[in-house]
Amino acid sequence: MPSIAAIPEPMAVDDSASKKAKRKQLKAEAAAAAEAAAASSGKKEKKEKKDKKRKTKEPASSDEEGRSSTSSDSDRAPSAKKAKKEKKDKKAKAEPAEEPANDDGELTASGEEEEPADPNALANFRISDKLKDKLKSKGINALFPIQATTFALVLDGNDLVGRARTGQGKTLAFVLPILESLVNGPHKATRRTDYGRPPSVLVLLPTRELANQVHADFEFYGGTFGLSTCCAYGGSPYRPQENALRQGVDIVVGTPGRVKDLIEKQKLNLRCLKFRVLDEADEMLNMGFKDDVELILGKVEDVTKVQTLLFSATLPEWVKKLSMSFLKADRKTVDLVGNEKMKASASVKHLALPCNKAARSQIIPDIIKCYSHGGRTIIFTETKESASELSSLIPGSRALHGDIAQAQREVVIAGFRSGKFLVLVATNVAARGLDINDVQLIIQCEPPRDVEAYIHRSGRTGRAGNTGIAVMLFEPRYKFGVTRIERESGVKFEHISAPQPTDVAQSAGNEAAEAIASVSDSVIPVFRQQAEELLSNSSMSAVDLLAKALAKAVGYTDIKKRSLLSSMENHTTLHLQTGRPLYTPSFVISTLKRFMPEDRLSSLHGITLTTDGTSAVFDVPSAEVQDYIQGAENVAGVTIDEVKQLPALQEREQSKGNFGGSRFGGRGGGGRRFGGGGGEDLKTV
Numbered sequence: 033m034p035s036i037a038a039i040p041e042p043m044a045v046d047d048s049a050s051k052k053a054k055r056k057q058l059k060a061e062a063a064a065a066a067e068a069a070a071a072s073s074g075k076k077e078k079k080e081k082k083d084k085k086r087k088t089k090e091p092a093s094s095d096e097e098g099r100s101s102t103s104s105d106s107d108r109a110p111s112a113k114k115a116k117k118e119k120k121d122k123k124a125k126a127e128p129a130e131e132p133a134n135d136d137g138e139l140t141a142s143g144e145e146e147e148p149a150d151p152n153a154l155a156n157f158r159i160s161d162k163l164k165d166k167l168k169s170k171g172i173n174a175l176f177p178i179q180a181t182t183f184a185l186v187l188d189g190n191d192l193v194g195r196a197r198t199g200q201g202k203t204l205a206f207v208l209p210i211l212e213s214l215v216n217g218p219h220k221a222t223r224r225t226d227y228g229r230p231p232s233v234l235v236l237l238p239t240r241e242l243a244n245q246v247h248a249d250f251e252f253y254g255g256t257f258g259l260s261t262c263c264a265y266g267g268s269p270y271r272p273q274e275n276a277l278r279q280g281v282d283i284v285v286g287t288p289g290r291v292k293d294l295i296e297k298q299k300l301n302l303r304c305l306k307f308r309v310l311d312e313a314d315e316m317l318n319m320g321f322k323d324d325v326e327l328i329l330g331k332v333e334d335v336t337k338v339q340t341l342l343f344s345a346t347l348p349e350w351v352k353k354l355s356m357s358f359l360k361a362d363r364k365t366v367d368l369v370g371n372e373k374m375k376a377s378a379s380v381k382h383l384a385l386p387c388n389k390a391a392r393s394q395i396i397p398d399i400i401k402c403y404s405h406g407g408r409t410i411i412f413t414e415t416k417e418s419a420s421e422l423s424s425l426i427p428g429s430r431a432l433h434g435d436i437a438q439a440q441r442e443v444v445i446a447g448f449r450s451g452k453f454l455v456l457v458a459t460n461v462a463a464r465g466l467d468i469n470d471v472q473l474i475i476q477c478e479p480p481r482d483v484e485a486y487i488h489r490s491g492r493t494g495r496a497g498n499t500g501i502a503v504m505l506f507e508p509r510y511k512f513g514v515t516r517i518e519r520e521s522g523v524k525f526e527h528i529s530a531p532q533p534t535d536v537a538q539s540a541g542n543e544a545a546e547a548i549a550s551v552s553d554s555v556i557p558v559f560r561q562q563a564e565e566l567l568s569n570s571s572m573s574a575v576d577l578l579a580k581a582l583a584k585a586v587g588y589t590d591i592k593k594r595s596l597l598s599s600m601e602n603h604t605t606l607h608l609q610t611g612r613p614l615y616t617p618s619f620v621i622s623t624l625k626r627f628m629p630e631d632r633l634s635s636l637h638g639i640t641l642t643t644d645g646t647s648a649v650f651d652v653p654s655a656e657v658q659d660y661i662q663g664a665e666n667v668a669g670v671t672i673d674e675v676k677q678l679p680a681l682q683e684r685e686q687s688k689g690n691f692g693g694s695r696f697g698g699r700g701g702g703g704r705r706f707g708g709g710g711g712e713d714l715k716t717v
């Protein structure tokens with residue numbers, strides 16, 4: 033079932049529109065909302081849609097319980113190209129009939145015009161012409177399901193809790209009806225426009241970057257009605273924000289700390305507030321803004337005069353409590369995720385890859401080469417220190433975290449948005465809400481502790497109907513972290529091994545071949561002589577030499593092997609089989625000692641038992657592979673082979689015995705070599 037809690041009774045919005053036209057538009061809006069919800073439930077049969085249209089005429093009822101449905105967009109995960117084409121076709125189909133321009137920005141209901149076939153087409157909603165034009169200028173011709181389902185509810189004055197998966201357009205779900213409400217809707221008559229007016233709208237967000245982004249949306253769309261917006265976030269000077277507030281603004285978008293300061297300094301007055309919006313409310317709790325948010329919400333004296341909207345992709349307990357305390361009793365809930373098992377974006381391909389901490393900086397550039405398709409990549413680390421450290425090791429990347437000065441953070445985000453650099457290494461400061469074009473790949477350096485973090489981080493790709501890839505790295509011995517995220521998020525990870533240098537080289541070679549084809553012929557006379565000399569002095573064929581030239585052009589002079597278990601360069605994963613239980617890593621070591629000198633075993637890494645317990649895998653330096661294989665040949669009942677594909681491995685914590693510790697794998701000690709695993713502070717972003 034779609035989870036629209038209620039479709040409201042139609043209400044008048046624009047006095048100048050004919051009653052007939054209004055009735056028609058309201059009917060279409062309610063039908064579109066029902067269609068949106070139906071589409072998102074995946075039930076597309078016409079008959080069912082008709083039934084739902086009929087249901088929309090029933091009176092509203094409040095509902096605090098989330099009910100689930102699946103977004104039709106998110107049910108499919110086609111190739112990026114296919115998805116783009118489908119999206120284009122969908123947009124073209126949704127193009128509404130031309131409507132006469134209305135310079136006052138007033139709502140002109142479609143009158144006697146035919147309703148566009150797409151129930152979510154802009155023409156089916158009480159959106160004024162000016163705003164429609166702005167939306168179309170951004171390629172938006174129809175509303176997304178969360179927008180279509182909530183539009184009338186917000187415009188008609190309801191408090192609302194809205195939930196949809198990442199990248200499904202929650203921002204416009206509040207921006208559009210708020211703007212219409214202020215300019216053409218219920219608040220038109222009472223909205224102040226004088227100098228020094230207090231704001232009508234307050235939007236709270238957890239991070240400065242997000243505040244900036246939502247501020248830009250309000251400026252872009254609200255600017256069309258002459259509404260002014262002020263962005264209030266910490267780390268930036270007070271003076272410009274205070275000046276703007278003194279002159280009077282319509283909309284304030286900010287982070288809780290700075291908004292609270294401005295209220296306490298009596299620079300920000302909430303007495304004329306008509307809307308307050310909490311976006312990513314749960315993250316505000318994570319970031320320690322709980323008291324500030326509650327204090328700010330508590331500043332509104334007459335809550336009957338203010339509409340409160342709460343949006344997020346995840347709704348943990350505090351957010352539910354917040355909505356009970358601060359939203360009206362007859363609030364509506366529109367939950368397009370609900371009890372669906374899959375909480376993360378389904379237009380994202382979720383991959384899990386075993387990788388030791390020490391190997392991260394080697395392997396990540398290769399993952400980028402293989403999976404980013406030339407687009408942007410965001411790498412998430414658990415701490416600010418590791419973000420800075422990793423960024424220094426990954427060529428062409430920049431770091432973003434809470435210890436970087438605000439001005440610099442803005443430069444970094446602007447550079448990433450504009451494509452000055454394509455790899456951002458960030459803490460959770462970039463996990464929420466950031467909407468950056470063409471982010472193709474997300475890499476998480478380890479499974480985050482909160483499933484919400486996984487959902488939001490991976491949701492920085494696969495937005496607005498596009499596809500994307502999210503790769504989560506994990507230490508082989510902490511595989512249970514992957515299982516936990518899988519269980520809690522509903523994601524089914526595809527398990528992959530590290531891209532082998534040959535894979536990476538091949539994809540780089542393809543790019544180099546394209547690049548060579550685009551080189552101007554003007555270079556030929558200059559380089560021909562050297563090319564001829566090279567060919568005549570070499571015993572190689574022209575093709576082999578060209579292959580070498582391609583390799584060199586993309587920075588390869590050698591291809592190194594990488595182990596499947598821990599992704600370590602120049603290491604190989606071996607599989608020890610005995611046909612009998614091996615019990616623990618220490619037991620594996622005892623078995624190996626039967627044919628390998630003990631001192632040689634110190635270079636062995638990450639012993640992990642297979643699920644049936646009768647065999648184990650581990651990494652050894654590639655130069656020593658033959659010693660192990662040949663050694664085992666002399667012992668009855670023991671075989672050792674090179675692993676081509678990892679067998680199913682045990683997840684439980686390994687023994688803390690002698691050889692189960694930091695040196696040979698297992699969890700005990702958290703050896704420096706493989707990193708300490710936990711113990712890093714997620715809260716410091």
Ligand SMILES: Nc1ncnc2c1ncn2[C@@H]1O[C@H](COP(=O)(O)OP(=O)(O)OP(=O)(O)O)[C@@H](O)[C@H]1O
Binds near residue numbers: 171173
């Ligand atoms: N109706 C629409 N048609 C096409 N594109 C849209 C539409 N609505 C929003 N978008 C685009 O979709 C992208 C994602 O929107 P938005 O950032 O609001 O998602 P979100 O649901 O808030 O995601 P998150 O949970 O990650 O914050 C934006 O680039 C936005 O411009």
